[in-house]
Structures are given as C-alpha cells and as structure tokens.
Amino acid sequence: MLKSLFIALAQRGLQAFFVAVIVGVVSFAMMQALPGDAAFRIAAGRYGYDMMDAAAAEAVRLELGLNRPFLVQLRDWLWTLAQFDLGESFVYGGPVSQKIATQLGFSLLLAAGAVITSLLFALPIGIAAGLSPGGVIDRISLAVSILLRAIPAFALGIVLVLIFSVQLKLFPVAGFRGFSYLILPSLTLGLGLAAVSNRVVRDAVVEAMSTEWRLFARTKGLSANVTMRRHVLRNASLPVVTYVGVQMAYLVEGVVIVETVFAWPGIGHALVHAIFARDIAMVQGTALTLGLIYVVLNLVIDITCRGIDPRSQMT
Amino acid sequence: MIVIQVKALYVFAENNCLLGPISFEIQSGGVLIVMGETGAGKSLIIQAILGTLPEPLCAEGEIFVNGRRIDDLAHAERTNLWGREIACLPQEPWCALNPLMASWRQVAETYRYVANRASRAARSETEKRFLALGLNSAEPRLPGQLSGGMAQRVAFAAATAGQAPILLADEPTKGLDSDRQARVLNLFEHERSIGGALLTVTHDASVAKALDGDIIVLRQGQVVERGQTENVLVNPKADYTKSLLAADPAAWPKAPTVEHGEILLIAENIAVGRGSQILVDEFSLTLHAGERVAICGPSGIGKSTLLDTFAGSIKPIRGYIKRAEELELYSVQKLYQDPPTAFPKYISLGRNLRDVANLHRVPWERVLAYLDALSLHQNLLQRRADEVSGGELQRLSIARALTINPKVLLADEPTSRLDPITQKDTLDLIARISSTESIAVVLVTHSTEIAKKWTDNIVDLAN
Amino acid sequence: MAARLLSGAQLSLSLAVLSILTAGIPGTLLGILAAWFGGLTDRILTSFADAVLALPGLLLVLMLAAISPGSWWALYAGISLTLWVEYFRYTRQRARITLSEPAIEASRLLGLPWHLIVLRHLAPEIGPGLLTVAAFGAATAVTAVAALGFVSVGVRPPTAEWGVMMTELLPYWREAPFLILQPIICLVVTVLSLHLSVGGLRKP
Numbered sequence: 001m002l003k004s005l006f007i008a009l010a011q012r013g014l015q016a017f018f019v020a021v022i023v024g025v026v027s028f029a030m031m032q033a034l035p036g037d038a039a040f041r042i043a044a045g046r047y048g049y050d051m052m053d054a055a056a057a058e059a060v061r062l063e064l065g066l067n068r069p070f071l072v073q074l075r076d077w078l079w080t081l082a083q084f085d086l087g088e089s090f091v092y093g094g095p096v097s098q099k100i101a102t103q104l105g106f107s108l109l110l111a112a113g114a115v116i117t118s119l120l121f122a123l124p125i126g127i128a129a130g131l132s133p134g135g136v137i138d139r140i141s142l143a144v145s146i147l148l149r150a151i152p153a154f155a156l157g158i159v160l161v162l163i164f165s166v167q168l169k170l171f172p173v174a175g176f177r178g179f180s181y182l183i184l185p186s187l188t189l190g191l192g193l194a195a196v197s198n199r200v201v202r203d204a205v206v207e208a209m210s211t212e213w214r215l216f217a218r219t220k221g222l223s224a225n226v227t228m229r230r231h232v233l234r235n236a237s238l239p240v241v242t243y244v245g246v247q248m249a250y251l252v253e254g255v256v257i258v259e260t261v262f263a264w265p266g267i268g269h270a271l272v273h274a275i276f277a278r279d280i281a282m283v284q285g286t287a288l289t290l291g292l293i294y295v296v297l298n299l300v301i302d303i304t305c306r307g308i309d310p311r312s313q314m315t
Numbered sequence: 316m317i318v319i320q321v322k323a324l325y326v327f328a329e330n331n332c333l334l335g336p337i338s339f340e341i342q343s344g345g346v347l348i349v350m351g352e353t354g355a356g357k358s359l360i361i362q363a364i365l366g367t368l369p370e371p372l373c374a375e376g377e378i379f380v381n382g383r384r385i386d387d388l389a390h391a392e393r394t395n396l397w398g399r400e401i402a403c404l405p406q407e408p409w410c411a412l413n414p415l416m417a418s419w420r421q422v423a424e425t426y427r428y429v430a431n432r433a434s435r436a437a438r439s440e441t442e443k444r445f446l447a448l449g450l451n452s453a454e455p456r457l458p459g460q461l462s463g464g465m466a467q468r469v470a471f472a473a474a475t476a477g478q479a480p481i482l483l484a485d486e487p488t489k490g491l492d493s494d495r496q497a498r499v500l501n502l503f504e505h506e507r508s509i510g511g512a513l514l515t516v517t518h519d520a521s522v523a524k525a526l527d528g529d530i531i532v533l534r535q536g537q538v539v540e541r542g543q544t545e546n547v548l549v550n551p552k553a554d555y556t557k558s559l560l561a562a563d564p565a566a567w568p569k570a571p572t573v574e575h576g577e578i579l580l581i582a583e584n585i586a587v588g589r590g591s592q593i594l595v596d597e598f599s600l601t602l603h604a605g606e607r608v609a610i611c612g613p614s615g616i617g618k619s620t621l622l623d624t625f626a627g628s629i630k631p632i633r634g635y636i637k638r639a640e641e642l643e644l645y646s647v648q649k650l651y652q653d654p655p656t657a658f659p660k661y662i663s664l665g666r667n668l669r670d671v672a673n674l675h676r677v678p679w680e681r682v683l684a685y686l687d688a689l690s691l692h693q694n695l696l697q698r699r700a701d702e703v704s705g706g707e708l709q710r711l712s713i714a715r716a717l718t719i720n721p722k723v724l725l726a727d728e729p730t731s732r733l734d735p736i737t738q739k740d741t742l743d744l745i746a747r748i749s750s751t752e753s754i755a756v757v758l759v760t761h762s763t764e765i766a767k768k769w770t771d772n773i774v775d776l777a778n
Numbered sequence: 779m780a781a782r783l784l785s786g787a788q789l790s791l792s793l794a795v796l797s798i799l800t801a802g803i804p805g806t807l808l809g810i811l812a813a814w815f816g817g818l819t820d821r822i823l824t825s826f827a828d829a830v831l832a833l834p835g836l837l838l839v840l841m842l843a844a845i846s847p848g849s850w851w852a853l854y855a856g857i858s859l860t861l862w863v864e865y866f867r868y869t870r871q872r873a874r875i876t877l878s879e880p881a882i883e884a885s886r887l888l889g890l891p892w893h894l895i896v897l898r899h900l901a902p903e904i905g906p907g908l909l910t911v912a913a914f915g916a917a918t919a920v921t922a923v924a925a926l927g928f929v930s931v932g933v934r935p936p937t938a939e940w941g942v943m944m945t946e947l948l949p950y951w952r953e954a955p956f957l958i959l960q961p962i963i964c965l966v967v968t969v970l971s972l973h974l975s976v977g978g979l980r981k982p
Contacts, residue, residue, distance in 0.1 A: 018832035026841045033845050150970035152921045154928050155962045158944065162955050216411035216470070219365060221398020221429030221477045230424060235415050253836035260929050272929045275844040287841055291833050310415055311457060628883055645889045651880045658881055661902035670898070671888050712884075719888065 005306070012299045019291035024081045027284035028074050086285040096285035100267060104289060106176065107255055107266035110189070113182050114251060115244070117190025118197055125194075126201025126240075127233075133206050141198055148195035153254045157188040157261035174263040185262045189254045193247050200243040204236035238309055245301030252294045316343045317382075318512040319364070319481055324376035326359045326368065326536075334359045334536040335376065339529070341512040343480070346503075346528025348544065349516040350559065352734040356536040357516035358406070361483045364514075365403055366393040380481065398429045398477035404484040408470035412458035418469045419445065419454035425476035444472045448502075463614075464495035471502055482506055484515040488522050492613060492761065500525045518735055520563035524548055532556045562735035567768040570746060576604030579642055579722055579755050580625065585634035587617060587624045593632055594620050595776060604722065605753040607746065609766035612776030618759040621776075622649070622725045625757065642723070645675070648716035650745075652728040654708035658700035665696030668715055675719045685714040689744065706737035710744065717748070724749070724756045731761070742769055782938035783964050789939055790923050790968065793854055794916040800858045802912055805865025810900065812866070813873035824870075827863045835860045839922050840931055848934035857922055861915045868911050869904055876903045910976040917972040924965050940965045 080087065086096040129138040151159070164184060165173045171184045208214060209232060217227045256268035263269065267286045274282035306312040317340050325335030334356035341347050349357050363374040366386075378386040380400055385393060397403070405411035412421055419441050426437035445451055448468045458466055467487070475482065484503070488496040503513055503526065517523065523530055523544055530547050532540040532555065540553040551557045560566060580602040588594040594617025602608065610618050623629050625636065626649050651657040659667055672682050686693060689710045695703055703711070709729055716724060726745060730738035742758075746769065749756045760766050766773045812820040830838070842856030843849075876882070876899055885895055927933055927941025935942050940961040947958040 015828065015832045018829040022829070022833060022838070023841070026845065029845045146973065147966075147970065150917075150973055151962075151966050152925055152969070154925055154941075155944070155965060158948070158951075158958060158962060162951060162959075166952060166955065212405060212407065212410040213413045215367065216403075216405050216473075217413065218394065219367070219397045219403045219405075220425050220474050221479075222424065223428070224394075226424070226428050231413050231416070235413065238415070249834035252834045256837065256840065257925050257929065271840075272931065275840070275847065275929075275931050283841075283844065287833075287837065290837060294834055294837075295832070310417070311459060623883075626883070626887060628886075645887065648887055649880075649884060651884065653880070656880045657884045659885075659898045659902075660881070662898050667898070670890060670894055674889055674891075715888070 004312070005303075008302050008306075009299070012295055012302070015298070016292060016295045019295060020081060020288060021078070023284055023288045023291055024078045025074075027280055027287070028077045030278075030280050030283065031077075081284070081288075086288070087281040089279055089282050096281050099270065099282070100285050100289050103265060103267045103270050103286070104293075106264060107259070107268060107290075107293075109182065110185055110259065110264060110266055111251055111255055113186030114189035114193060114254065117186045118193035118247075121190065121194035122198035122201050126198040127205055129198070130202040130205025130209065130236075133202075138202065141202070145195045145199050148191055151192075152257075153188060153192050154257045154261050156192060157185070157258055160184055160188055161261075174261075176265055181262075185258050185264055188258050188261070189251065192254060193250060197240070197243055197247060201236070201240050204239045205232065207239075208232045208236045238305070241301065241308065242305055245298060245305070248294060248297045248301065251297070252290055256290070317341070318343050318345075318380070319514070320377075320379040321360075321364070322377040322379075324360070324363055324374060324378065326356065326363055326372055326374050328372050332536065333372070334363075334533075337531070337533075337538055338376075339531065339541075341481075341514060341529075343510050343512055344507050346507065346513045346515070346526050348523045348526055348528060348530045349514070349533055350518065350520065350523050350530060351516075351533035352518055352559070352736065354535070355533045357518075357533055358485050359536075361403065361485050361514070361516060364483060365397065365401065366390065398425065398474070398479060400479050401481045401483060402474045402477065402479040404474050404482065404487055405470055406485040406489060408466040409458055409461075409463070411470055412461075412466060412473075414458055417455050417457060418450075418461065422469065422472045422476055425473050429477035440476070441472075444476070448472055464491055464498065467491065467495070467499060468502070471499075475506070480510065481512050481514070484513065486517055486519075487515060488517065488519055493521075493764070496522070497525070520548070520560050520735075521565060532559065558736055562739040564739075564762060564764040564768055567739065567765075570607070570769055570771070572771055573605055573607060573750055575606050576753055577639065577641075578603055579639045580647075581637040582625070582631075583634050583637070585624065585631040585636065587620050587629070587631050589620060589629075591632070596633075598634075600774070602723065602755045602757065604755055605750060606755045606772065607749055607758070607770040608756070608772045608774065609758045609760060609770045610774045610776060611760050611763050611766040614761055616776045618761075618776060619727050622727050622757065622759055625723075626725055645719050646722040648719070648721040648724055650709065650712055650716070650724065650726040650729040652731055654705055654712055654729075654732075655700045657712050658708070660700065663697055663699055664703065664711060668696065668718070671715060671718055677718050682714070682718050685717050686711075689714050705733050706741060709733065709741055713745065713748065717752070721754060724754050726756060726758045728759055728761065782943065783940070783960060785938040786940045786943065786961065787964060787968070789933070789937070790920045790965075793850075793857070793923055794919040797854060797858045797861055797919045798912050798916055801861035801915065802865050802908070805862035806869045806904075806908060808862075809866045809869025810873050810896070810904075812870045813877055820870075823866070827866050830859065830863045835918070836922055836925060840926060840929075843926055843931050847931055850933060853923065853926060853933065857919050860922075861919065864911055864915055865908070868907060872904050872907060873900055876900055913972045913976040917969045920965070920968055920972070924961075 086100070088094060089096050089099060125137070125141050129135070129141045132138060148156070161173055161184065164170045172181050175181060214227060214231055217231045218224070222230070255266065256271060258264070259266045259269035260272050267289055271283060271286035271290065274280075274286060320340040322338050323336045324338065326333045337360065339347055349360060351357050359368070359372070362368045364378055368374060374386065376386065377384060380396065385396065412418070422444060423437045423441040426432045426440045427434055430437075432440060442454070445454055448471070450465060450468055450472070453461060453465055453469065458469070461469060482503070487499050491499065500522065503515070507513060513526075513528075515522070515526070527544055530541065530544045531538055532547065532553065534555050539555045540547060540551065547556065548560065551560055578601060582598060582600045585598050586593050586596040587598070598621065600608065610621060612618055620629070624631050626647055658664060668682055669679070672679055683693065691707060691710055691714060695707060695711065700708060724745070729745070730741050733741060742765070745756060745758070748754060758766070758769060763775065808823055812823040833841070838860050839853070839856040842859065843853045846852045882895060882899060885899070923933070923939065924941035924944075927939040928944050930945060933939045933942060935946060943961040944958060947961070951958050
C-alpha cells in the first residue's frame with residue numbers, strides 16, 4: 001500500500017518537473033522571440049517610451065545578461081528557475097514571487113467557489129436524474145448539459161454578466177471588493193464543470209442501481225432508503241471523485257479565462273496581462289504557479305480516491 | 316404445512332410465453348429442484364416469486380406464501396417479504412456482494428436492519444455466524460479477496476440472517492468444485508432440518524441427486540417431467556431428462572485408452588508464470604500424436620498460463636520446450652474458454668475463415684467439408700461471432716483449426732460456458748477428432764470428473 | 779458584420795481541420811505502435827504524452843502562442859501539439875485492450891499477418907471512437923482559437939475572429955448587447971454542432 005502511494009507521489013513529482021521544464025523553456029523562447037532589441041522593449045516597458053534611451057537599454061541588457069551566447073543563457077535561465085528564483089517583474093520591477101503570493105489567494109478562492117458551485121448543481125440533479133433514467137429530469141438535464149458544454153467559459157461569463165449585471169443589476173460586473181463579486185465568476189466556472197459532472201453523477205447512480213449487489217441488498221431485506229444510503233451513494237461517489245480529478249484541467253484553464261473576463265485579481269488574469277505586456281518573468285512565474293497548482297490538485301484527488309476506495313488499502 | 320404454493324404460473328415477454336404453465340407447492344422442510352439448461356426459464360420462476368422480473372417481462376398466475384396470496388400485492392408490500400419471509404441466494408455471489416464493503420458488514424447490516432438487532436448484537440451475531448460457517452478471518456475482507464466458496468457462504472449468511480422460512484437458490488453451485496458444492500448442499504440440509512422450505516434451480520444433475528425431494532425438469536419454459544427425485548433421476552421417462560442426466564460427467568462412459576503416435580512436444584522441467592511470478596514449477600510433459608492429456612486443478616493455479624506457454628505465446632521462466640521437427644509453425648492451435656472472444660468482433664465468420672484458407676492456400680471446398688463434418692450449417696458464415704450460439708461457435712473454432720492441419724490442439728476450458736448436453740457433445744467431438752486425425756489434445760479443465768472420464772492421462776496441478 | 783462573422787468561421791474551421799489532420803494522423807499511428815510493441819517504445823511515447831499533459835491543454839496553447847503573439851502559425855502548432863495526445867491516449871488504450879484479447883492470439887497462431895490484424899480487429903474497434911475524438915478535438919480547437927483571441931494572445935485585430943470580435947464589442951455591451959451576442963452564438967452553434975455530430979456529451 002505504501003509502495004503504491006510512493007509511486008503515485010513519484011508520478012506527480014515527475015509531472016511537476018515536466019511543468020517546470022516546459023514553462024522554463026517556453027519562457028526562454030518568448031524572451032528570444034521578442035521583436036527588435038529585447039533590452040529596448042523591456043526598458044520601454046519599464047520606464048515608458050519617453051523616458052527611455054540607449055543608456056537605459058544598456059543597463060537592462062547587462063542586468064538580464066542578454067548579451068551572452070544562446071545556450072549559456074538557456075542554461076542560466078533554467079538554473080535560476082531550479083533555485084526557485086522567479087526573478088523580478090520586467091514591468092513593475094518588484095519580485096515576482098511577492099506579486100504571486102497575493103494573487104494566489106484570489107485564484108484559490110475562485111477555484112473553491114467554482115468547485116462548490118458545481119457540486120451544488122451536479123449532485124442533486126445527477127442523483128435525481130440517475131434514479132429515474134429516461135425521466136423528465138434526466139432528459140432536461142441532458143439537454144441543458146449538452147448546451148452548457150458547448151459554451152466556452154468566457155462566452156458563458158459574458159452572457160451571465162449581460163443577464164445578471166447589466167439587465168437584472170443583481171451582481172457587480174467585475175473586480176473584487178467583497179463576497180458578491182465572487183458569485184458570477186464562480187457560477188460561470190461552476191456551471192461549466194457541472195455541465196459534465198452532473199452526467200457523471202447520473203451515470204454512476206444508474207450504474208450502481210442496476211448492479212446485482214444493489215438488488216441483493218434489497219432482496220436480503222434492506223429497505224430502499226437504507227440500500228440507497230449504505231450501498232448506492234457510497235459506491236457511486238467513487239467515480240464522481242475520480243471525475244473531479246479529470247476536471248482539474250478544465251478548472252485551471254477556466255481560472256485563466258474567467259479571471260480575465262471578470263478582471264479578477266488572480267494569477268490567471270496576471271498571466272494574460274503579463275503575456276500582453278511581454279513581462280516574461282511574470283509569465284514564467286504565474287504559468288509555473290498555475291501548473292504546480294494543477295499538479296497538487298491532482299495529487300489531492302489521487303489521495304482522496306485512495307481514501308474512499310477500501311480496495312486500495314487492502315492490497 | 317404448505318409454505319409456498321404456485322398455481323398456473325406463466326411468464327410473458329410481451330406476447331411471447333417464456334414459461335408456463337407451472338404449478339407446485341413446497342411443504343415446510345421440503346425441497347423442490349427445478350432442473351434444465353440455460354434459457355429453460357428456471358431463473359424466471361425465482362424472479363416471478365420475488366417480483367423482480369426485468370422490465371418487459373410480466374408474470375401471471377397465483378402465488379401463495381404461508382397461505383397469503385402475494386402476486387397481487389403492491390410492490391412495496393412485496394419487498395417487505397424479502398429477507399423476512401423469502402430469502403434469495405444469488406447466482407453469482409461475487410457480483411451480489413458490494414465490492415467496496417467488508418464482508419462482515421454486509422452480513423451485520425441484515426441483522427441490524429432486517430432482524431432489527433441493536434448494532435452491537437448484530438455484530439456479535441455476525442461473528443458467531445462467520446465462525447459457524449467456517450469463515451473466521453474473512454470478516455474484514457472485501458468480496459474481491461474472497462474465494463468463490465467463501466463468497467457463496469458470505470452471501471448465504473447475508474441472505475438468511477433475516478431468518479426467512481423460504482430459501483430460493485439460483486444455480487447455487489455454479490463454478491464451485493465438488494468439495495465446495497458439498498459444503499453448500501450441507502447448508503441447505505441444515506436449513507431444511509430447522510423447518511425451512513427450499514426451492515433451487517440448477518442445470519447440474521449432481522445437485523439434484525444430493526438433495527432429496529421433488530423435482531421438475533424444465534425445457535424451454537415447459538415442464539417435461541416431474542416427480543420425486545429418486546424416481547425421476549433413477550428412472551427418467553422423458554427423452555430430454557435422459558439426455559440431461561447422461562450429460563452429467565459422472566454418468567459419462569469411461570474413454571477408451573488410445574494408442575500414441577510419435578513424439579510431438581517435450582516440456583522439460585519448465586517453470587511458467589506471468590511476469591516474474593512463478594505459478595507452475597518443475598513441470599514435465601511429453602506429448603505424442605493422437606494423445607489426450609487433461610490438466611486440471613482449481614482456478615488461479617496456472618493451468619491457462621501453462622497452455623499459453625505450450626502455444627509459444629509466453630516463454631517458460633526456466634526449462635525449455637522442444638518441438639518435434641515435423642511440427643510446423645502453425646501446427647499448434649488453441650481453443651478458448653469463451654468462444655466469441657476467439658473471433659474478430661466486427662467481421663463475419665466467413666470472412667475470418669476465408670482469410671485463414673487464403674493464407675494457407677486451402678481450397679474453400681475443404682473448409683466447407685469440415686463444416687459439414689461438424690454439422691455446421693453454411694449460413695452461419697454470414698453471421699458475426701456474437702450472433703451464433705456458444706456450442707456452434709466452439710465447433711466452428713474447431714473447424715477453423717482443422718483447416719490448417721494442426722498436430723496439437725490446446726483446449727482451454729473449451730466447454731465451461733456451454734450447457735451440459737452441448738458440453739458432452741463438444742468434448743466427444745474433440746475426442747473423436749483427436750483419434751481420427753491423430754491430433755494431440757491438451758485439455759485444461761477445473762472439473763476432475765470431466766478429466767477422469769475424458770482421458771486416463773491426467774495431470775492434477777493441485778497435487 | 780455578417781462578412782466578419784463568416785470570415786471568422788472560415789478561420790476557426792480551417793484551423794480546426796488542419797490541426798485534426800496534423801494531430802490525428804501521428805497520434806493514432808503512435809498509439810497503435812505503443813500498444814503493439816509495448817515495452818520501451820510504449821514507455822518513451824507515453825512519457826512524451828505525459829510531458830505534454832503535465833500542463834492543462836489551454837495553458838500550454840496559451841504559452842506556445844505567446845512565444846509569438848498574433849501569429850497564426852504559433853497558434854496552429856500549439857493546438858496540434860496539445861491535441862495529438864488525445865488521439866494517442868485513446869488509440870493506445872483501445873488497441874491495448876483489443877490486442878490482449880484471445881482473438882489476436884488465435885489469429886497469430888493461425889498465421890494471419892499484421893496487416894490483417896490491423897484491418898480486421900483494430901480498425902473496426904478504433905474507427906468509430908476516433909471520429910468522436912476528432913469531433914471533440916475540432917471543438918476544442920475552435921474554442922481555443924476564440925479564447926486566445928479573446929485574451930488578446932491569439933490572432934490580433936483587425937483579423938476577423940470571433941474571440942477578437944467579442945473583445946472589441948465588449949465595451950459596448952450596455953448600448954448594444956445584441957452585437958456581442960452574435961460572435962458568441964456563432965461560436966456556440968459551431969461547437970454544439972461538432973459535439974452533436976458524434977451524438978455525445980463526453981469523450982470516449
């Protein structure tokens with residue numbers, strides 16, 4: 001049992017390594033691909049075009065070591081990253097890690113809001129649909145799920161803003177100044193997640209209801225309620241939790257896009273902003289953080305699955 | 316006292332009559348055995364009594380339990396009988412137990428919620444029951460970690476903890492070897508001795524022999540013959556009953572000793588297994604043309620792995636296998652346990668046979684001649700594997716192998732999914748081909764009874 | 779407006795078709811190779827796929843496209859590189875199951891050559907599901923193009939692209955909410971028809 005846990009940890013560790021290498025190499029490639037003289041661009045970004053001159057560009061060039069051979073630069077770039085040194089923002093000048101520390105909290109708040117919202121929708125609807133497959137709830141939830149699945153997160157966000165903020169004036173449009181600002185972004189992401197996960201819940205319940213062990217639990221005398229509680233829901237929760245793991249990719253992607261729609265002060269928004277501003281140190285820092293969060297979330301799901309599946313503890 | 320009475324029971328699928336009319340009654344302490352092949356409608360009787368017939372099926376007729384008519388009760392009232400008045404032993408105990416719940420919990424919850432014991436009392440009752448059934452140490456295990464016999468007893472304990480006086484058992488001995496079969500039948504005897512009534516459906520004549528009571532022989536939903544077990548089993552009237560009884564391996568005639576030809580294959584002190592795990596060690600076998608060998612032993616002991624090693628699909632971990640020179644590359648062929656998995660899923664059987672014939676330049680007429688000899692109709696060739704019965708498909712795979720003149724036939728439980736009568740016919744056929752075409756056959760089977768009757772050359776891996 | 783929506787459709791769909799071809803063909807072939815040979819071949823290919831999957835797909839496309847923002851080629855390369863893994867994983871998994879069935883061992887004992895095994899066993903097993911993977915892949919590509927356009931990393935204005943159009947029209951949502959709904963509806967209808975064309979909600 002400990003051995004398989006160790007293997008799971010090692011796999012996620014390898015994944016984290018891949019994340020770091022990909023983010024590092026791509027950021028470096030971004031650096032090389034800056035049009036014109038990178039030092040001029042960065043200096044311009046930092047001081048504004050009016051304030052910038054050849055001397056400022058030269059200072060930036062020396063500071064960032066842009067005058068060395070290509071492979072040496074790549075090696076140093078990755079080596080700096082390996083020491084967990086994310087460097088300083090090209091645009092703001094301050095340490096990247098400091099900026100990320102404040103943004104991370106906002107992103108995690110949004111992610112948690114999204115997962116909770118999705119479960120609030122997916123669990124009751126999925127269970128109700130699964131208990132009478134082919135029934136009214138099942139068919140409506142299927143149709144709505146197919147439609148929602150086809151609406152990308154940012155488009156859904158815009159539509160929700162148009163309805164709830166612009167027309168009904170129920171929630172604020174963008175930014176973050178209190179709890180009410182959390183509702184629309186969470187709903188946007190949560191609905192996207194629930195669109196698929198309510199069907200997963202439904203399928204798991206249908207599957208559990210049609211098993212021989214469910215029938216045997218009934219014929220040995222247990223009531224419908226006891227069978228539901230002790231057997232069906234318990235067993236159906238396993239594929240559902242596994243699927244939440246599959247959805248982590250959607251969640252992280254969604255955070256990037258939805259934060260941009262709602263100007264949410266999190267990491268995703270910072271990433272997109274940094275790409276736009278060619279603030280490569282920020283791009284690297286935020287992408288790396290998002291990638292590592294993704295790895296950690298996957299690990300948490302791995303461990304949760306093992307926790308609720310007794311089979312994994314017996315072998 | 317009559318515990319359960321069934322009057323003119325029918326089961327319909329829309330307008331098709333699948334079962335009936337059938338009437339019977341069972342006294343307290345009595346036994347009724349319903350015997351017949353798969354598809355005879357045996358299980359429908361149990362489902363009709365419980366009220367668990369699947370969707371398009373519906374039952375007609377009257378069913379009384381302890382003098383009360385139950386077939387017209389509302390579903391909720393009928394489910395109240397489950398576990399309290401009628402207990403049902405499932406056909407596949409492994410599938411009937413919740414794979415994620417410890418064994419003892421699945422029994423204790425019956426004591427707790429059906430017999431309404433306090434949870435501590437339920438726990439101690441369960442412990443006693445496990446001890447009585449020889450299941451000590453099995454309490455914390457999950458069903459996946461139980462052997463077939465243990466799972467059967469756990470299911471039995473869970474089903475009977477509510478102390479219902481009527482026990483319905485659907486193929487209770489399926490897949491169990493003779494020792495474990497006897498154990499299950501002992502449990503039934505015990506239930507009877509305390510006044511329980513037993514209804515069991517089975518395809519196995521040996522079960523009927525071991526239980527003393529009434530028997531109904533069923534064929535395609537119709538009652539063929541009925542009476543006391545000792546009369547029907549000893550002195551069957553109907554032809555169908557006779558062939559059913561003759562298909563019981565215990566009743567098979569002993570196979571004649573066959574003459575051996577030249578040596579085809581020698582296995583010298585081989586160790587076989589999957590990966591690095593050794594299942595069978597220091598195994599030696601010399602195989603001659605026309606020889607019949609049976610390898611038997613319980614499941615999981617490495618019978619199939621041994622066969623795969625002979626086929627050359629996996630290499631022995633130690634030792635070596637020597638093939639005679641006249642043994643060509645394709646002279647070793649295999650028959651599989653589940654015939655549909657041995658054919659392509661998405662193309663017709665004819666296409667498959669033509670591929671084989673074209674490749675080995677065998678004239679198509681010869682393939683057709685083999686089909687004819689195995690009494691297979693040509694129009695089977697237009698169908699796909701899942702559209703043909705298991706017995707026909709197994710014969711078809713024999714025909715396919717014969718097409719390319721094999722010298723060795725490796726048969727991996729080729730009849731364990733077939734009905735008793737089809738099983739006997741198929742094994743007879745393999746034996747006949749072995750002697751007429753001088754083919755060496757290695758038969759893997761979990762039944763020592765079959766092995767003993769089919770050949771006098773047995774390797775028992777259990778010893 | 780209609781002309782811009784149409785040229786947006788042309789851009790999205792041609793990119794989707796191109797990336798299906800460049801991702802699907804190598805993805806499927808490598809999947810079969812990995813399942814067929816197993817061992818080291820399988821391990822190398824699977825590790826490569828795992829490396830691509832280490833980051834969520836859209837994040838990887840975003841990063842790759844960001845190397846040279848506004849470039850059509852960077853976008854296309856990023857989407858293809860991300861999508862091939864879907865084909866690879868699907869094909870490998872199905873092929874492994876099929877190749878381990880007794881029917882394959884029987885075919886080998888009967889001497890049937892590899893191309894007949896691929897033709898008779900693998901192709902009919904994998905084919906239909908591959909269509910589903912392709913339709914969902916195309917939908918992912920269309921969505922990714924629009925998402926990147928929306929966050930100003932993909933194609934740049936003045937190119938007519940649905941995501942870019944949404945960004946352009948966003949400031950006017952109070953005055954003309956219907957304007958911004960047009961590219962959204964185009965996008966949703968495209969994705970929806972791709973999903974429905976394979977009659978499904980979920981990937982295989």
